[in-house]
Amino acid sequence: MRLLLVEDDAMIGESLHEALVGENYAVDWVRDGRSAELALGNDVYDLLLLDLGLPKKQGLQVLSEYRQRGGMLPVLIITARDATADRVSGLDAGADDYLVKPFDLDELFARVRALLRRQAGRAQPIIAYGGVTLNPASREVFLNGSVLNLSAREFALLQALLDPPERVLSLAELEEKLYGWDQEIGSNAVEVYIHHLRKKLGTNFIRNVRGVGYKVAAI
Numbered sequence: 001m002r003l004l005l006v007e008d009d010a011m012i013g014e015s016l017h018e019a020l021v022g023e024n025y026a027v028d029w030v031r032d033g034r035s036a037e038l039a040l041g042n043d044v045y046d047l048l049l050l051d052l053g054l055p056k057k058q059g060l061q062v063l064s065e066y067r068q069r070g071g072m073l074p075v076l077i078i079t080a081r082d083a084t085a086d087r088v089s090g091l092d093a094g095a096d097d098y099l100v101k102p103f104d105l106d107e108l109f110a111r112v113r114a115l116l117r118r119q120a121g122r123a124q125p126i127i128a129y130g131g132v133t134l135n136p137a138s139r140e141v142f143l144n145g146s147v148l149n150l151s152a153r154e155f156a157l158l159q160a161l162l163d164p165p166e167r168v169l170s171l172a173e174l175e176e177k178l179y180g181w182d183q184e185i186g187s188n189a190v191e192v193y194i195h196h197l198r199k200k201l202g203t204n205f206i207r208n209v210r211g212v213g214y215k216v217a218a219i
Contacts, residue, residue, distance in 0.1 A: 001046040001116055001160065002026040002177050006036040006062070007078070008054050012101070016049070016078075019105050020112075024139065024156045026180040033057025040066055044176040045073055047115055052079040052090065060093055067094035074115040078103070113137060120163045129165045130219040132201065134158060148200055153178060157193045161206065161216050170213035 003020060007013035008031045020027045028045075030036050033054040040048070040062075048066075052059035063075060075097075077090045082100040090098050096118075097111050113136050117125065127134040133142040139155055141148040150158065160169060160177045169177075174190045186192070194214060198206055207217050 001156070002028070002044060002180065003047050003049060003112070004036070004039050004045045004073075005029045005049045006031075006033075006054065006059065007049070007051045008032060009051075016108075019108075021180075023109055023112075024152045024159075025112075026156075026176075026178055026183070028180045028182075031055070033059060033062045036062050037065075040071060040073075046119065046177070047112060048073045048075045049112075050075055050077050050095070052077060052081055052086070060089060063090070063095060064093045074119050076111055076115060078108070110137070116163070122164065127159070127162050127165075129162055129216065130205065132158075132162070132205070134162055143201060150200070151193075151196075153189075153193050154197055154200075157190070158197055158201075161214065165216050166218055168209050168213050168215045173213065 003025050005013065005016055005020065005027055007016060007029065013029050013031065017027050017029045028039060030039050034056040036050070036054070037057065050059045050063060054062070059077070059079070075095045077095045077098045078101060079086070080101045087098050096115055099108060099111060113125070117123070125135075125137060127136070131144045136159065141150055141155065141158065156178050157174065160174060171190055175185055178190065179185050194206055204217055207215055209215055
């Protein structure tokens with residue numbers, strides 16, 4: 001999953017970026033409201049983490065105008081503004097959740113997982129499909145009850161294909177979900193990870209839809 005982090009404080013931004021990457025997310029970090037608007041125009045993200053006190057354009061204005069343009073991303077406001085009026089304004093402007101700094105990273109991760117789960121139309125915290133069980137919180141995967149050892153990229157790729165399942169994703173879309181701006185992509189990196197997953201899950205679990213992309217097999 002690919003996240004857009006909008007945070008102007010260098011120390012906080014670096015810490016959050018590192019922590020979220022450590023949770024297997026691809027994360028792009030921008031530091032002002034104008035850059036946030038430009039990044040959102042790429043339409044490649046699964047979730048927006050938005051500070052409110054931003055240079056060049058305030059976060060609340062970025063959010064309000066994004067929603068007015070029809071933007072549908074789940075938005076988690078992360079801010080030091082803890083007044084009830086600020087919370088109400090943020091939620092009424094279109095935020096899906098509101099988290100006040102300083103916060104515990106585990107709570108941030110849980111809120112991110114909850115928003116992504118809702119975005120995928122899934123109420124259950126565990127993804128189960130075709131004998132595969134994937135737990136986004138513990139980052140564990142089981143096949144017919146047996147633990148599978150997956151690399152971080154393999155896990156992220158499998159989650160992208162399963163959440164929701166039977167959706168066709170192009171090679172470009174998979175690359176966008178696995179890699180941020182600052183990460184180099186090998187010429188056939190995604191195909192290599194798909195090959196590794198097929199060896200572990202079965203050759204027919206991931207299908208190639210000719211000329212379109214990849215999807216998990218129907219069950």
